[in-house]
Amino acid sequence: MNIMIVGCGRVGSQLAVLLAREGHNVTIIDKNPDSFKRLGVSFNGVAAAGNCFDEDFLKELKIEKQDALVSVTSGDNTNLMASQIAKKVFNVPRVIARVYDPQRADIYRKLGLDIISGTILVAAMIRDKLIENRFTSYLVETGELGVIEIIVSGDLVGKQVRDMNKPDEFKVIVIERKRRVIIPEPEARLETGDKVMGVVRTSSLKKVKEIFKL
Numbered sequence: 001m002n003i004m005i006v007g008c009g010r011v012g013s014q015l016a017v018l019l020a021r022e023g024h025n026v027t028i029i030d031k032n033p034d035s036f037k038r039l040g041v042s043f044n045g046v047a048a049a050g051n052c053f054d055e056d057f058l059k060e061l062k063i064e065k066q067d068a069l070v071s072v073t074s075g076d077n078t079n080l081m082a083s084q085i086a087k088k089v090f091n092v093p094r095v096i097a098r099v100y101d102p103q104r105a106d107i108y109r110k111l112g113l114d115i116i117s118g119t120i121l122v123a124a125m126i127r128d129k130l131i132e133n134r135f136t137s138y139l140v141e142t143g144e145l146g147v148i149e150i151i152v153s154g155d156l157v158g159k160q161v162r163d164m165n166k167p168d169e170f171k172v173i174v175i176e177r178k179r180r181v182i183i184p185e186p187e188a189r190l191e192t193g194d195k196v197m198g199v200v201r202t203s204s205l206k207k208v209k210e211i212f213k214l
Helices: 010-021 033-039 055-060 076-089 102-110 118-131 202-211
Strands: 002-006 025-030 046-049 068-071 094-098 114-116 145-151 170-177 180-182 195-201
Touching (some): 068 076, 076 102, 102 118, 195 202
Parallel strands (some): 002 025
């Protein structure tokens, strides 16, 4: 993919390096040329110093040929404006903006922008570490779905995966067995010590925990 990143801070630089390593064509923009030092000497993408609102500058970087644009500067307004320009002016197919303010994130999401709120995600992650040792609630930002971990023992041993699934409440996705990761079929049998990872509706978390005696 051709991917443009606005902002070469800690998140932007790390994202650029990861994507470039995967073989994507990465262009990263920042006002401060010194910020590109974070990319390291092995970065093989394009690093351009300039204004992300300057349409001529963006055209020089072939924004119209980009498959996606991600704006991850430290400013909400900058990220939202850069995303709007990419989406509305240059018709970039996939546009994502990072927004710190949760209330603002919700407003702009309702307007059709693809928003990621690090504030919400980090808060959810810390909450899960504090409260639920084997549950993560940040599968989606709305908090409607999470992932729960279940160690197979007792009555679960020998049951089929389909026996664990609960319609619209819980579904087994992956089994870790003796350091192997398995994407199981519904008829797969559970073994002692299996680590089952499943998607759970957060409103059903208490019920699911009671069913599996967690």
